[in-house]
Amino acid sequence: MVEESRPFSSVGKRYPDVTGLAKVTGTARFISDLSLPGMLVGKVLHSPHAHARIRRIDTKRAEALPGVRAVVTHHDSPSKQYTGTLMNLQSYGGIEPWGVYDTRVLEDRVRYVGDAVAAVAADDEFTAEVALELIEVEYELLPAVFSESEAREPGAPSLHDRVLRRQEDGAPGDEGVDRNLAAHVCHRPIGDVDAGLREAHAVLEAVGFTAKQKQAPLETFHCVADWQHDGRLAIWTPTQLPYLFQRMIAYIFDLPVGMVRVRNEFTGGAFGAGLSVFREPVCALLAKKSGRPVKLAYSRQEEFVDRPTRACIGPYTFRMGVTKDGAITAVDRHAVSAAGAHIECAALTSLICEAAANPLYRRGSYRAEVDAVYTNKTPCGAMRGFGNPEDTFVREQVMDMAAEELGIDPVEFRLQNLCRVGDPGPFGPDFPIPSTGMADCLRIGAERIGWGSRRDGGTNGSRRRGLGVSCMAHQSGAWPVHVEHSNALIKFNQDGSLVLSVWPASMGTNAFTSLVQVAAETLGVPFDTIRVNWGDTDTTLYEIGSHASRTMYILGQAVERAAADAREKLLSRAADQLGVAAADLDIRDGVIFAPGLPDIEMTVAEMAKRAIYDLRDVEDIVGKASFTPVTSPPPYQALFAEVEVDVETGEVEVRKMVVVNDSGRSINPMIVEGQLEGGTAQGLGYALYEDPVLDTESGRMLADDFDTYKIPCTLDMPPLETILLEQPDPTGPYGAKGVGEPGCVNQAAAIANAVYDAVGVRIWSLPISPEKVVAALKATGPSPDGAAG
C-alpha cells in the first residue's frame, strides 16, 4: 500500500520491544502476579495412580479446615465431554476428524499419574495444600498401559469407553473406541506411491522415534477465574487463542459465548502450551463454588506431570524412492502418535508432521497415515514446530541416506529436489508457493560452515568431527485448513497518539512491536506514538491468536489494512480542513502535507484534536480491518551443524551452528533473530537431552524439575551464526512471512546427520544421548582405527 520507492520509516528497524520497559523494570504484570480483591488460592489434587476409578471421595475434613472456601470433585463437574485442543473450534462445526471429545473437567476416573482428582480453594497456598492432604480418595486400581503397541493389542486396558467424534453433518456424535485407537487419519494420496516405490532405483527406509519434549515456559501455569455480578465468567488465562478459548469454555459450561470474558496479562512463555484449554475449567468450578475469585497456581512439578507435552511420534515409518539421477519418486509414511490419556493434539500434529515437507521437495507421489493411540501417559499437546521437528528429524536423515546411496553431495541432492515458486504450497496445488529462498539458504549456509572441507574434519583424540545439514519449510498460518481470521482496530487519541487494538498471544514473541511497526509505517506516524490494547474479549475484536507462525503474516495484514483505513479517513478529513483533495495529501513522521504545496501542512495531532473538538465535523477517526488470508507462504531455513563426537563416551558436542532463514522481509530483524536464536536453543535441547523419562512400572514421570529435565543454559549454546535472507514475499505485509516456529525445527536432524558424518552411525530416536551413540557404535563393531571398540 505504501510505495516501495520510498525508504521505510519503521519497517526493518531494530526497535526495542514495546513491552520491554515494563519487563526490565519489574512492573510487567503476569497472571502469576495478578491479585483481585478477595482472591483465593486454588490447588489441584493429582492422581498418584496411572489408571484408577474413584470409588469414593470424601471432602468433609478438607472442607472443615479453617480457611478452606471450596472443594470440588467430579460431583461438581459438568459431565460434558470436550477436548482441550482449541484448533477444533477453528471451523464452523467445532469438531474435526483429528479431534475427539474425550475429556471432562473432573471425572470419576484418572488416566495418568498427575491427572486431576479434585481441587481446593483456600485463603492461602499453605491452607490449600494442607486441605489437599485431608481429601480421602478410595481408588479402584485399573490395569495401565504405557506402550502404544501394547495398547493396540486385544485385551489391553481400555482408556476410554465412549467419546464424541465428528459425524457426517460436522457435529460431535457418540462413538465407542476400538482398542485405544484415538483416531486414524490420513492425507489424500497424491500419485501412485506403490508404483513410485516399485520403479525407484533405490528405496530408502527408516523408522524413527521422537521425544516427549516439554515446552517448559519459565512461568508455570497460572489462571484466575471470577464469576462476575452479572453472571459472566471472567478467566485470565495464558491462552494463545483467546476467542477459541472463549468458545470452548462456553461449550463446557453451557453458557452463551458472550457470557465468557477472556482476559490476559503477560505470559511467561508458552511455545504451544497455550493452544489448549488446560485446568482453567477447574479454576472456574472453584470460583463458582466459593463465590470468590480464585487463582490456580501450578508448581514446576505439577507443570511437568500434568501439562500436555510436545507430540511424541514413533514408530514413524518413512520410505522414499529415488531415481538413479536423484529425483524423488515416492514418499510413503506412517506415524504412530502417542496421544497419552487424551487425544489433545496427537493426531493433528502427526498430520502436520507428514505435510511439513510439502513445499520443500518435489516428489512424484505421496502417501501419509496416522494412528493416534491412547495410553496412560500425560497427553501430548502442542509445541512450537508442531510436527515439523518430528518429521524433519527422520526425513532429513533419509535425504542424506539417499544422497549417499546415489553418490551425490547432500547439499547438491537437496538443491536438485527443491520446490520452486508456483509448485504446490503447504496446503496443496490450489495454494502455490509465492516465494522461496531455500536454495540461497543452502548455498550461503554451506559457504559459512565450510561445507567444502567437510570430509577433512578429522580427529582429536577420541573425538571425531563431522558436519551435518538440514532443511525445512513451514507455513504462515493454517489457512485453508483452519479459519484464519484476524481483526485490527486503530484509533486516534485526542493528541494524535494512537491505540492499536489487537490480540496476538502475550507470550513474549515481540509481535506487539512488529505490529506497531507495520501500523506506524502504513500511517506515516512515529513508532513511539502507537500503543497496544490487548488481553480482553470485551475490548478487542475477534482474533484467532498466535499459532502456526501466523501472527506476523495474517494479523500483520489486518493491521496494515486497519492502518490504511485510518490513514484514508484521516486524510479525507484533513482534505476538508486544508481545502485540497485527499489524493494530494501524504503523511510522514506525524505531519500531513501536500507534496509540492509547501503552505499546506497540519500535524496529525492537530487533525486528531479537530476531529473531536471542531464542532462542524465531529467524528472520532478509527481504522478497522478484518482479514483472512488467501494463501500460506512457507518460510524456509537451512541449518548447518558442526559436531564432535567422543567415540569412547558417546558425547556429542555441537561446535558451531549456522542458520540461514527465509521469512521474507524482517519487519524487525532483531526480533526475527531472537525467534531463531531462541528456537535454536529449544531445538538443541530437543536434539541432545530433553527427555521426560517415565517409570514404565508406575507411569510416574521421573523428570519433574530443571535438575532432572535439562533445558539449555548459557554454557550449552554453541557459537551460532544467524543469517536473515531478506527476500520479500509478494503476499506478506511488507513482504513478511511466518517466523515463530522455523527456529526449532532443524537442529535434531542436522546434528544427527553430523553425528553420522563424524562416526558413521545413525541415531533414529531422540534425544541423541551418549548411551544411544555408544550403543550404536558398539553395534557396528570397531571402527577402522579401532577407537570405537
Add this chain to the structure above:
Amino acid sequence: MKTKDVVRAQVATFVVNGRTYEELVPPNMTLLELLRDRLGLTGTKRGCSGSGNCGACTVLLDGRPVLSCLTLALLARDREVLTVEGLSTPGGLHPLQQAFLEHGAVQCGFCTPGMLLSAKALLDSNPDPTPAEVRAALAGNLCRCTGYVKIVEAVLAAAAVMRGDAAHEDREQAGGCVSW
C-alpha cells in the same frame, strides 16, 4: 501460617531497594515470599518450586546474587536487598536495563529480573568480563525464549557503557544480523 509460626515470628528490619521495612516474619518464610507476598515487589519471579533450579528469583543480598526462593527471609535481616524494582534510578534506567532493551534481550520477560541482577553482580565485581565470563555468571539463570545470544551481547554492551568506553558501535552495523 500456623499459630505456632506466628508465635515464633520475629519483627525484623530489611532494607530493600534503599527503603527500610519492619516486618513480622515467621521463621520459615523465604525471602521470595517476603518480597512478593508481603512487600508487593512482584518483579522477582518464581520459576521452579523452591529448588533453586531456574534462577528467576535471583536478587542481590549485600551486592551478592542469591536465590530468594532458597533464602530464609530472616537471613536478610538488617541487610541490603536489591530487586529489579530498585535497579533504575530517578535519573533513568540502569545501563543493563537499557542494553537489554536495545539488544532485544527480552522476550517473555519472566527470566529478565533475575538475569539483570546476576549480570549486575558480575559487572560490579568484574567491569570488563569476557563473553565466557558472562556466560558463566549467567549459567544459573534459565531462559527458554532467547537462546541467550542477545542477553550475553547486552551484558557486554552494558559493561562497555559502565566503563565509559566510547567505542560502543552503532547497532545497525554491530548487530549479529547479516543481510544478504
